[in-house]
Amino acid sequence: MGLYDRDFHAWAHEQAALARSRSGNALDWDNVAEELEGLGKQQQSELESRYRVLVMHLLRWLFQPQGRGTSWEATIKVQRKSIARHLRKNPSLKATDQEAFLDCYDDARLGASQETGLAFDLFPEDPPFTREQARDPDFWPEAS
Numbered sequence: 001m002g003l004y005d006r007d008f009h010a011w012a013h014e015q016a017a018l019a020r021s022r023s024g025n026a027l028d029w030d031n032v033a034e035e036l037e038g039l040g041k042q043q044q045s046e047l048e049s050r051y052r053v054l055v056m057h058l059l060r061w062l063f064q065p066q067g068r069g070t071s072w073e074a075t076i077k078v079q080r081k082s083i084a085r086h087l088r089k090n091p092s093l094k095a096t097d098q099e100a101f102l103d104c105y106d107d108a109r110l111g112a113s114q115e116t117g118l119a120f121d122l123f124p125e126d127p128p129f130t131r132e133q134a135r136d137p138d139f140w141p142e143a144s
Contacts, residue, residue: 004031043090048100050086051134054079055101055108056115058134059123062141064116080135101131 003011011028012035018026057075061068087093093100105127113120133139 002028004028043086043093044096044100047083047086047090047093047097048104050079050083051101052104052108052111054083054134055105055127056111058129058141059108059112060116062128062143063112063118063122065143067116077137080137083135098131101134102127 003014011031015028015032019032054076057072057079061072061076087097109120109123112118112123127134129139129141133141
């Protein structure tokens with residue numbers, strides 16, 4: 001059993017040192033490639049997670065107006081800024097931004113239902129706001 005399987009943290013530091021010293025022949029190439037792919041997937045997952053929280057709070061804001069408060073408002077603002085920063089630091093994710101927004105919507109519906117106690121079916125199957133609106137700092141959904 002190699003270091004990769006025994007102590008990932010130590011393996012990562014070892015591989016980084018080997019890469020810095022340009023000791024290419026000593027690198028654990030297969031596992032390095034796998035981990036690099038994993039890091040890319042983590043960035044996509046981070047975007048989806050932030051959208052999930054943002055959309056859930058926007059749904060709560062829209063469907064449970066009596067619960068609105070500074071905590072919900074702060075969460076919405078923080079997630080908007082975090083998404084913008086994450087996309088700025090990972091510009092290639094912009095190609096999957098809309099997909100990430102739509103993919104997390106059902107999870108956000110479920111979370112909003114659980115946290116508000118409102119029926120899941122009360123929340124529409126399709127988002128009641130666009131991705132652009134969700135990220136717009138001036139947008140606050142209101143019931144029509």
